[in-house]
Amino acid sequence: MARAGGGMGSAVNVGIAVQADWENREFISNISLNVRRLFDFLLRFEATTKSKLASLNEKLDSLERKLEVLEVQVSSATTNPSVFN
């Protein structure tokens, strides 16, 4: 039977390496998690900003349309100045 771990004669070395690996990976996963949090934040930020811009856009739109009406009314008055004299 081929024994599993035939080369684990230097088990202590592997153990030390594994230990170091855990610690290194703690650092790596910490960084990568925080990068992901950063991106998550950015995504959320984009989403809310989009919503807010959309609501602003909506208000501007309706103002614009009101303004247009007013303009038409004013122009109807200025083209017939005689009415106001």
Next chain:
Amino acid sequence: MAIPVEEAIAALSTFSLEDEQPDVQGLAVLLSSERYATNSPIEYSDVAAYRLSLGEDTKAINQLNTLIQEGKEMASLLYTYRSCVKALPQLPDSMKHSQADLYLETYQVLDLEMSRLREIQRWQASAASKLAADMQRFSRPERLVNGPTITHFWSMLKLLDVLLQLDHLKNAKASIPNDFSWYKRTFTQVSTQWQDTDTMREELDDLQIFLSTRWAILLNLHAEMFRTNTVEDILQVLIVFCVESLELDFALLFPERHTLLRVLPVLVVLATSSEKESESLYKRVKINRLLNIFKNDPVIPAFPDLHLSPAAILKELSSYFQNFSSQTRLLTLAAPHEIPPRELQDYQRHYLILNHMGTIRAEHDDFSIRFASAMNQMIILKSSDGADNDWSRDIKGNMYDTVVEGFQLLSRWTGRIWEQCAWKFSRPCKEPPISDSQQDSTTFFDYEKVVRWNYTAEERRALLELIGYIKSIGLMMQHCDTLVSEALWETIHMEVQDFVQDKLDKMLRTTFRKKKDLSRILSDMRTLSADWMANTSKADPEQHSLHQETEETRQNTFYPRPVAPTAAQIHCLQFLICELVSGGNLRKPGGLFGNNGSGIPVEDIKQLETFFYKLSFFLHILDYTATIGTLTDLGFLWFREFYLESSRVIQFPIECSLPWMLVDHVIESQDAGLLESILIPLDLYNDSAQHALTCLKQRFLYDEIEAEVDLSFDLLVQKLNEIIFTYYKSCAASTLLDSSFTYACDDGEKYFVKPLRFDAIFKLRRVMILGRTVDLRSLITQRMNKLFRENIDFLLERFENGDLCAVVELQQLLDILELTHQLISRFLELDSYSLMLSEMQENLSLVSYSSRISSQMWNEMQSDFLPNFILCNTTQRFVRSLKGAHHNSQRSSVSAGKPYFYCGSHDLTMAYQGLAGLYRDFFGIPHMFAIVKLLGSRSLPGIIRALLDHISSKITAMVPKITALQEALPKSIGLLSFDGGIAGCQKIIHEILTWEAKSEVKIEVLHDLKEIGSALYWMSLLDIVLVSIFP
């Protein structure tokens, strides 16, 4: 670094990112979809570091994984293959002389496609030989190399699955041999001028045999495998592994479950193809276990619109594999179309989601509550630092358990949808309902039979609801990705450490004390994964033997480290556990953990088994986002490549498309509970577009999906607007309806409107569709504004085509519209009603006092009302005179508008029409009220002015007529003599008055007088009304 990363990131959460938009859509953006746990990103090159002599095995795994990847690409190529021949032009007779050119062109076009098929043929041959070689190397009893590991098993199974899928696809796609024969024909035409075509011809013949032989790939694989007769071992091991995994069904997500189900029948056929081994197979796996698995799942999804049936595969393959044909028990399994009716009902009950909706709903509600509470606890935990260890571990452990449960739920649900689809595809509906479609029944596509007519309304509802659940749970879990990942890593880390440091420690000291070989495996497991530094109670592994007595206190003192084990660590741990329980002997009878041949106590085996399966689930948890992505991907509901080909059309109409059918169902049913899921089907399009681009890698599919999305989104917005408008209109109409009337009415309930909620839809400012953000709210507002204007225009036009009496109805309808506007304005920023009204009345100008209504009114008065109506003094009403000429003939009839232009619902429209009917035949005070209300103080003076002008012009016109009449009078009339009595006097008067000649004039004058009188009375009515309104 000036500021620590954690603090900087934590500071981000102080930003307020409130968003009003409700979550009615599924996931649209995945932050990352990389799999770093289930697929090792570095191809297991770190396995070597653990010195387990797994080099050969790792190399084999990587080779198989590359093959799987290539095979998947081949499969998507085959799946999306569309016939080129259909597009080839025919030469008109006049151009017959250039036939040869056409052949050459055609050949070149087809050659490109055929070269791909040739590549597939070559690839499958090499894949089969590599797989066979791999199996042979690892199945030798003397075991010169370590392995195969569990990961290796999976790679073998997956490659086998890919080969099977390719084969199945090749069998199913009719256009491929079709294109090929065309290609061959052009080749014979073209090659006449070439030299040395023998090799090409040979190659062609080869390809033809490959394409036209059913199951050519599997046959080839079989031949490769049994060239040297030593693979039964590993086949049996694989079968045992499949059966055990399927029976346990713990660590399997649905894609893996389906893979195993697909592969199992093929494995069984391959394993029993030699006589001596079939007996030994059934010694290891009772045939009833196999039969049970095959019976439980008679249809298995393979491709979006293509399914597999184990029974059918077994039957078909039995004619190719002589030895297998003696397995009568497996061959008597019923294929999907042969299932007896009684069992059919059982299957129907099992497959149709409709029948499980109750449980699913309960599961969903329960889970979402528990997940939310687990999340809340996590947030509390985060905000309270320095929390004590036990408490935080409990919360994190709870979070972990909830996530595991969530994945299992999602997997089960999505699996159900796949399976229902496969079931529906296997059982097309017999008779499409012809009643509601004008087209003759011959034009029904097969696809319509399996999809469009195959889902009842309830089934569509259930499907939509389930999709909604899947998407919302997926979204919920995805949202807290970064919040929970630390807790998940920590829990997994703890589980692993707890096992290798504590449980293994105990086993080492008890069970394996005397067994040198096995205890070495155990200590290997500890070496490769133990994180001693994280265990605060013992810094040095050598010391642990001294601390035996403090075992209880030590147990819970791990320092939590939020780091997950790597793919390689899990891979090695699983391998070692297998080694441990099998004693390195794969041929061991019985299952992996089933048999106690190695002399390990049952409880230890149990612990090992639990940990073993937990390990394989860790992988899915570590790939958190990718797993959610897979589990909530429902894009397959759109794909229909297989049916497209068999129906010989370019694309099916949108009504046949399942996502649109679901949207349509919401619109048609107007079910209050479904309205908020109206956008869920659009997620299906998102998924399928993603699938088309990233998995199938076909641009044309994406284009088709995009076209369909464009169309369906437009339709959706339009219909949604209509629903919203109709609903609020009905509300307004029902509010304005006389309440005493509805009370008195027997069936007054029909005038009440069933409440619907659109709040969620009104808040959707960013809907994600195919990577674009659409502001649905602004679209709805835009269209709503347009709809209001159209409606006003419609009402005015209707008024313009009726007489003056219709003014009451006009006012009623405009009132309803105004109230509708008020109701909708609570949610949307609409243009103001008065503005829209004056815009449509064309009196925006500051200097004009007339409007469409006033001018129409004046027209009517002048041309119809004043000449044709007479006053009834007692009732104070004008009625149409019977003699008067009727103008109605010239009025063009208005086209009947859509119901939502009236009062919304049919019942309300009828009620209001009844009401308006009462006012249609006269003109009186109510009409005057309506006029005053409609015209207002701005246009009324205009009407009065016009009336006065009219009166004065009438008077001026009358003057000559009266003079003419005066002329007919005698110059003087004296006192009449009374000789003749009354009759005599009359006679004398008649003799004196010679008006007969001027009777025309007389009538005209009388008429004019009547008109003037009417006008005056009209004004007095106006006066009454004005006084009562503005006293």
